[in-house]
Amino acid sequence: MIRVQVPATTANVGPGFDALGIALDLYNVFYMEEIDSGLIIEGVDEEFRNEDNLIYQSMVTTFEEVGYKPKGIKIKVESNIPVSRGLGSSATCIVGGIMGANALAGNVLDKYDILKIATEIEGHPDNVAPCIFGGMVTSIYDKGEIHYSKIPVKNDYSFCPIIPDFKLSTSEARGVLPEVVDYKNAVFNVGRVALLISSLVNGEDELLALACDDVLHQPYRGGLIRDYDNIVNAVKEAGVKGVFLSGAGPTIMTIVRENDDYIKIMNDYVSMLEDNWIMKDLKIDNEGALVEEVV
Ligand SMILES: Nc1ncnc2c1ncn2[C@@H]1O[C@H](COP(=O)(O)OP(=O)(O)OP(=O)(O)O)[C@@H](O)[C@H]1O
Numbered sequence: 664m665i666r667v668q669v670p671a672t673t674a675n676v677g678p679g680f681d682a683l684g685i686a687l688d689l690y691n692v693f694y695m696e697e698i699d700s701g702l703i704i705e706g707v708d709e710e711f712r713n714e715d716n717l718i719y720q721s722m723v724t725t726f727e728e729v730g731y732k733p734k735g736i737k738i739k740v741e742s743n744i745p746v747s748r749g750l751g752s753s754a755t756c757i758v759g760g761i762m763g764a765n766a767l768a769g770n771v772l773d774k775y776d777i778l779k780i781a782t783e784i785e786g787h788p789d790n791v792a793p794c795i796f797g798g799m800v801t802s803i804y805d806k807g808e809i810h811y812s813k814i815p816v817k818n819d820y821s822f823c824p825i826i827p828d829f830k831l832s833t834s835e836a837r838g839v840l841p842e843v844v845d846y847k848n849a850v851f852n853v854g855r856v857a858l859l860i861s862s863l864v865n866g867e868d869e870l871l872a873l874a875c876d877d878v879l880h881q882p883y884r885g886g887l888i889r890d891y892d893n894i895v896n897a898v899k900e901a902g903v904k905g906v907f908l909s910g911a912g913p914t915i916m917t918i919v920r921e922n923d924d925y926i927k928i929m930n931d932y933v934s935m936l937e938d939n940w941i942m943k944d945l946k947i948d949n950e951g952a953l954v955e956e957v958v
Pocket residue numbers: 672674707711716717718740742745746747748749750751752753754756790831832833834909910911912
């Protein structure tokens with residue numbers, strides 16, 4: 664049996680729309696094995712227990728790519744990453760499915776092949792790249808190839824997501840974005856994304872608040888999330904280093920240094936809101952997805 668452990672990811676990181684992502688130490692775990700016939704999926708809600716399941720579909724794509732025909736497949740899911748909250752749950756399914764299928768087929772693909780298939784399924788590389796390689800990764804998709812670079816972030820930050828109990832699908836959150844970007848807005852983001860990378864590498868905390876600002880997606884998506892502005896203002900007042908919408912939302916991500924006061928203040932604050940917001944305290948995962956054979 665193959666076991667794949669795949670990290671959550673926070674994409675965009677403010678101004679790095681579709682280009683930046685960070686792997687975090689919260690994991691989905693998938694067990695996959697070849698069986699005599701059919702498809703068995705365990706550990707997921709009824710709606711995901713069928714052939715459309717994203718893990719299974721990613722396995723099918725991979726088997727076709729490498730020319731392997733399994734008799735049947737069993738998948739067991741241990742899910743810790745909330746679905747459609749902006750923490751890369753779909754990327755875990757895609758990367759987990761590809762890596763599991765690759766292992767069952769005899770490890771034909773290397774990590775770049777896996778990244779390429781995963782990007783083609785997801786449509787953008789910003790979640791799947793850190794999910795595969797760990798750490799903070801910048802990536803672009805150009806003429807059918809992906810170019811990526813791992814960014815050596817000073818690793819003493821906590822990333823504390825504030826997560827509501829409602830879903831916001833990536834497709835809905837992409838649907839509210841404009842088709843054309845104003846020149847001065849493009850310039851606004853270019854400067855900030857460069858500053859953000861540099862300040863995370865150098866540990867320049869005082870630059871992070873400004874560097875996390877964005878005008879390409881957050882202002883449009885914020886309107887889909889009740890209390891978005893209230894929470895952003897509250898975390899800034901509480902003294903976080905940076906705040907941004909995690910992936911397509913609705914989770915709001917905060918960058919913190921060891922600061923228990925902040926976590927307590929914010930836990931008290933969000934517990935008064937509707938939508939059952941909760942906070943987690945996560946660190947960067949530097950390993951990325953891990954695959955192993957287990958008995
Ligand atoms: N545990 C799971 N089991 C089965 N399918 C899942 C699971 N987690 C995620 N998915 C699939 O991923 C989809 C959610 O993808 P979506 O892109 O909307 O959200 P996300 O990946 O959590 O957020 P983001 O891309 O903004 O980080 C679900 O509709 C489902 O198809």
